[in-house]
Amino acid sequence: MDIFTLGIETSCDETACAVVKNGRELLSNVIASQADYHSVFGGVVPEIAARMHVEAIIPCMSDALEKANLSLNDMHAICVTYGPGLVGALLVGVSAAKGLSEISGIPLVPVNHINAHISANYLAHPDLQPPFVTLVVSGGHSEIINVSDWNTFEFIAGTRDDAAGEAIDKIARVLGLGYPGGPKMDNIAQNSDSSRFAFPKPSAGNGLDFSFSGIKTYALNVLHQYEQRNEKIDIPSFAASYQSAIANVLSENAVEACLQLGYNTICIAGGVSANSFLRERIAETASKYQINIYMPPLHLCTDNAAMVAAAGYYNYIKGIRADLSLNAYPSIQHMKD
Ligand code: KG4
Ligand code: ZN
Numbered sequence: 001m002d003i004f005t006l007g008i009e010t011s012c013d014e015t016a017c018a019v020v021k022n023g024r025e026l027l028s029n030v031i032a033s034q035a036d037y038h039s040v041f042g043g044v045v046p047e048i049a050a051r052m053h054v055e056a057i058i059p060c061m062s063d064a065l066e067k068a069n070l071s072l073n074d075m076h077a078i079c080v081t082y083g084p085g086l087v088g089a090l091l092v093g094v095s096a097a098k099g100l101s102e103i104s105g106i107p108l109v110p111v112n113h114i115n116a117h118i119s120a121n122y123l124a125h126p127d128l129q130p131p132f133v134t135l136v137v138s139g140g141h142s143e144i145i146n147v148s149d150w151n152t153f154e155f156i157a158g159t160r161d162d163a164a165g166e167a168i169d170k171i172a173r174v175l176g177l178g179y180p181g182g183p184k185m186d187n188i189a190q191n192s193d194s195s196r197f198a199f200p201k202p203s204a205g206n207g208l209d210f211s212f213s214g215i216k217t218y219a220l221n222v223l224h225q226y227e228q229r230n231e232k233i234d235i236p237s238f239a240a241s242y243q244s245a246i247a248n249v250l251s252e253n254a255v256e257a258c259l260q261l262g263y264n265t266i267c268i269a270g271g272v273s274a275n276s277f278l279r280e281r282i283a284e285t286a287s288k289y290q291i292n293i294y295m296p297p298l299h300l301c302t303d304n305a306a307m308v309a310a311a312g313y314y315n316y317i318k319g320i321r322a323d324l325s326l327n328a329y330p331s332i333q334h335m336k337d
Helices: 035-039 046-067 087-104 113-124 164-174 181-188 213-228 235-261 276-288 306-317
Strands: 004-009 014-021 025-033 077-083 108-112 132-137 142-149 152-158 265-269 292-294
Touching: 004 046, 004 087, 004 113, 004 306, 014 046, 014 306, 025 046, 035 046, 046 087, 077 087, 077 113, 077 306, 087 108, 108 113, 108 306, 113 132, 113 142, 113 152, 113 265, 113 306, 132 235, 142 235, 152 235, 164 181, 164 213, 164 235, 181 235, 213 235, 235 265, 235 276, 265 276, 276 292
Parallel strands: 004 077, 077 108, 132 265, 265 292
Antiparallel strands: 004 014, 014 025, 132 142, 142 152
């Protein structure tokens, strides 16, 4: 029997709903992005995000069901992101999902946003099987995760301070590229000299942890020095060198984690996994060790609900359920699945 899951995602500034069949087949994927409203503020304003989710959530869900040619009653599970993320934003999705589940009798399935990002790969790659290592890199996360089963995730290493996306967005903002700066910085740096500027390695000592606050401060200092000297900086090469330094350490540490676990597969996930420098570097580094590399297509790297519906499918078949006491959590420490 086919299993249909409805995914609901409101953890940050995208209101998203999607329908997935058997955890692997995307039937619809609707995203109402608020990015333009936040860009004037140079970042996501939590209260605006929550209010906009309230307006968008029901039309978004109706649209997702309509595009999938199915109705709510055809769904086997209502899967919702309950963290980590902005609490006010998350609560909109969680409340909508609870209400729907309560009136329809369809099981409510909680989904962790990080697990959802990893699961974007399940939609894109029918041959992908655990175990594997995933590098999750986004605006809020930079983590290496051991995925020993579809929904069994173990934290291996992470950032001690800023997330990779945060470090990229901050420098993009200072360069005047706008918000969100990641895709813009990636774009502007194409075909530029990535060895023009030398940056310190953004690692946190000998282990597999990252630290991006040092490289961010270093970049800010270089920009100040140019400004003080009234000298024009080669922005594309600066952006290429900066992203390259970040991509190098992310790739090296993910490959090292994979080798230590004795696995032969790495996935990347999260908004920063759309970065062309990272995609190229990790593919190169992995191939040196005959490690397979899987990446989501660009439209499934950033926040969406298809990944929530995919992760939700595996939670559903494992019997993971939530009831009306489900709450929203800003950080991963308080989450169960
Ligand atoms: O996964 P996501 O949509 O939201 C979070 O869960 O944080 O990730 C958003 C982050 C932002 O920092 C954005 O600038 C970054 O992903 N991003 C990129 C690229 N596309 C999105 N960073 C670098 N290069 C890109 N092409
Ligand atoms: Zn995300």
